[in-house]
Amino acid sequence: MLQSFNIRRPRRNRKSEAVRAMVEETRVTTDDLIFPLFLLDGKNQKIEVGSMPGIFRFSTDLMLKEVEECMKLGIRAFDIFPAVEDQYKDKTATKSYDPNFFYLRALREIKKQFPEACIMTDVAMDPYSSDGHDGLVKDGKILNDETLEILGKMALAQADTGIDILGPSDMMDGRVGYLRDVLDKNGFTQVSIMSYTAKYASGFYNPFRDALDSAPKFGDKKTYQMNPANRTEALIEAELDTQEGADFLMVKPALSYLDIIRLLKDNSSLPIAAYNVSGEYSMIKAAALKGWLDGERVMKETLLSMKRAGADIILTYFAKEFASLK
Numbered sequence: 001m002l003q004s005f006n007i008r009r010p011r012r013n014r015k016s017e018a019v020r021a022m023v024e025e026t027r028v029t030t031d032d033l034i035f036p037l038f039l040l041d042g043k044n045q046k047i048e049v050g051s052m053p054g055i056f057r058f059s060t061d062l063m064l065k066e067v068e069e070c071m072k073l074g075i076r077a078f079d080i081f082p083a084v085e086d087q088y089k090d091k092t093a094t095k096s097y098d099p100n101f102f103y104l105r106a107l108r109e110i111k112k113q114f115p116e117a118c119i120m121t122d123v124a125m126d127p128y129s130s131d132g133h134d135g136l137v138k139d140g141k142i143l144n145d146e147t148l149e150i151l152g153k154m155a156l157a158q159a160d161t162g163i164d165i166l167g168p169s170d171m172m173d174g175r176v177g178y179l180r181d182v183l184d185k186n187g188f189t190q191v192s193i194m195s196y197t198a199k200y201a202s203g204f205y206n207p208f209r210d211a212l213d214s215a216p217k218f219g220d221k222k223t224y225q226m227n228p229a230n231r232t233e234a235l236i237e238a239e240l241d242t243q244e245g246a247d248f249l250m251v252k253p254a255l256s257y258l259d260i261i262r263l264l265k266d267n268s269s270l271p272i273a274a275y276n277v278s279g280e281y282s283m284i285k286a287a288a289l290k291g292w293l294d295g296e297r298v299m300k301e302t303l304l305s306m307k308r309a310g311a312d313i314i315l316t317y318f319a320k321e322f323a324s325l326k
C-alpha cells in the first residue's frame with residue numbers, strides 16, 4: 001500500500017488540458033520560423049521537388065504569391081535559394097554577383113512588395129558553381145582566401161537588393177569577419193549575418209541538392225564542412241563567428257545535432273538558429289505518406305525538440321504547414 005503523506009505524484013500536473021498547458025515549458029510559434037524557398041528563373045513556374053513532397057520551386061511571379069500567402073499565415077521570415085541552370089554556372093560563380101541575374105532581381109522585387117518581410121539569402125558558391133562546391137576549386141582543392149573575395153562580391157550584390165540577413169553557408173575560414181568588413185565599408189551596417197556556424201558534412205542535404213541541382217561534381221564537402229563525430233570543434237566555430245561579428249549562430253542539420261544546439265545555447269549569448277534540413281523534412285514526409293507515422297504530430301514533436309534543445313529560431317520546410325494548422 002502506498003503511503004499518501006510523502007508520495008510525489010507528478011501526474012497531477014498532467015491531469016487535464018488546462019493544467020498541462022499551464023506547466024508547458026516550450027512552445028513553437030510562427031515567429032520562431034524561417035521558411036526556405038527555392039527560386040526558378042522564368043515565369044509561371046511551380047515545380048515540386050521530387051524528393052520533397054509539398055515543397056516547390058517557384059518563378060519570381062509565383063514566389064511573390066507564395067510569400068503573400070505565408071505572410072497571411074503569420075510567417076514573416078524567408079530564406080531564398082536560387083536554382084541555376086547549368087549554362088549559367090562557371091568556375092568562379094560569376095552569376096552570383098550579376099545584378100541582372102534572376103535571383104538578385106527577384107530579391108529586389110520581393111523586398112519592394114513586402115518591405116516588412118525579413119528576407120535572408122545564401123552566401124556560398126555551390127548553386128552557381130560548375131564544380132558544385134561552396135568554394136573556388138583549383139587542382140581538386142577548395143581554396144579558402146580566394147573564395148572569400150567571391151563571397152564578398154556576392155554578399156554586396158545581395159545586400160544591395162535590400163535584404164535583411166545574409167546566410168554564409170560555405171564554411172570557409174574567416175568569412176564572417178571578411179563579409180562584415182565588406183558590408184560595413186560599403187554602408188550596409190544594418191545587414192545582419194546569420195552564420196552557418198556548426199555546419200556538418202551530412203547525408204541529410206541530398207533533397208536540397210536535388211532541388212537546386214547543386215551536388216558536388218567530384219568528391220565531397222568534408223574539407224570544409226564539419227565531421228559529424230565532433231562536438232568541441234563547434235565551440236571553436238562559435239567563438240570565431242562571435243569574434244568576427246555574427247548576429248546569429250546556426251547549427252545544421254538539427255535533428256541529429258540537438259546536443260550541438262544545446263552546447264551553443266549554453267555557451268553563447270547570441271540567438272541560436274537550427275536548420276531543420278531537407279532530408280529531415282523528407283524522411284518524415286515519406287513515412288507519413290506511407291501511413292507509417294502521423295506526419296502532423298511528428299512535425300510538431302520535431303520542431304519542439306529543436307526549441308527544447310535551445311534553438312531560438314528554426315529554419316524549416318514545415319513552416320507553412322505548421323502555420324496552417326488549426
Ligand code: PBG
Binds near residue numbers: 125169209
Ligand atoms: C549550400 C547549402 C546547402 C544547404 C543550404 N545551403 C547544401 C550543402 O551544403 O550541400 C542544405 C539545406 C538543406 O538540406 O535543406 N551552401
